[in-house]
Amino acid sequence: MLGEPNLEEEFYFQWHLTERCNKVCKHCYQHGNPSDELPLTDLIKITDNMEEALLKWDKKGTISLTGGEPFLRRDDLHALMNRFDDSLHILYYDILTNGSLISQDEASALAAHKKLRRIQVSLEGAMAETNDTVRGNGSFEDTFTAIRHLRKEALAVSVMTTLTRSNMHEIPALVDLLGNEGVATFALERLIPEGTGANLTHDMLSPEELKQLYENVYQMAMNQPPVRILLYRPLFAMLAPDDPTVGALCSAGNNALTIMPDGTVYPCRRLPIPIGNVLSDGLFKIWYGSEVLWRIRNPENLNDKCRSCNLLTQCRGCRAMAYFTTGNYMAEDPQCWQ
């Protein structure tokens, strides 16, 4: 079992190997536009740079490999995982995928990687119709097929759901369903109106709706369901300010970076403001020099409710949500109910 580092020890990279995808999900935070992709030799150079930074910062690296659909670069994906498996500074990595390309043979190949912690797939509801309206016909069944292939190899599976008005009432049923399938963890993300999903503002939850849903989710999590519900996201802290497992500071500027297929670096994938290129600038110059990151790091730069909040050390809202609803990434989180 791969141990979880505490936040002080961890530095997280979300690494998008490609923008190409074999699905066209309605709420995707990406545009689906083609993008330059780096060859494997450059991916290895980036890994070298990551390790150099992790060593200097005395951090353990955790990585999510994703896309687009990362299995569209299957050979490079496995080569990179082989490199990570041998790393002294990378603790573990996950793969974020739509699952459609995971056959039983693929699951078997994945099981050979010693630092692969979890494979995350996405579901948008407990019913096929709800899911497939967003992710395309047949994707509900495809996802469960992938989950079963992975579970047969004893691989840990995580499921992520993007919360909307269309699926908020199916969350309890989904938790039950995932428990029955042997899914290890369940993560919930809020719909951010960006990328392909920019026009879905009508499907975003109001602060009151989100509060109600988060309270229900928190109660479910406290009842210890078979699937572990992950609560370390901004705003959850309002429900249990004294519980360190509930809520988390936004990691942007704090202990995370996103790397895009051409090496461009963002503070977070949902906050797509370029702050450098990992190949031409290197991680040190980006992490130490980015004005955007320094603006985010200073809580005095937060606006309105977030600035005066008594949970400033535990929450600070989602900067991407602020950015795509107001144009200002330091604005208050518009879904905060406080």
Added chain:
Amino acid sequence: MLAIKKDACLALGDSIILQAIPELDHYYAFDTISGDQFQINHTAYWVLEAIQDGIDFQNLLTKFASAFDLNENEGKGDLMEVLNFALDNKIIKEGKP
């Protein structure tokens, strides 16, 4: 202790950048090549920022003593402590006058 001539011209190292969050009293010098990071105090930051702006040693000494309300001897002692730390760690370098 390193000797610094009165007409010395000081400069930040080529790969050094300074950052500050004054509201939190957080001040830093970073080396973007080696990755070294130094959390420094406000006084050291003031000195490094002045060097970044191109001040010569004599003017730095005068302005330092004035800014921190010190006599020249006290000011020189404190300033040399900062400069020696910065030179030792390659945060600054001596250039040509």
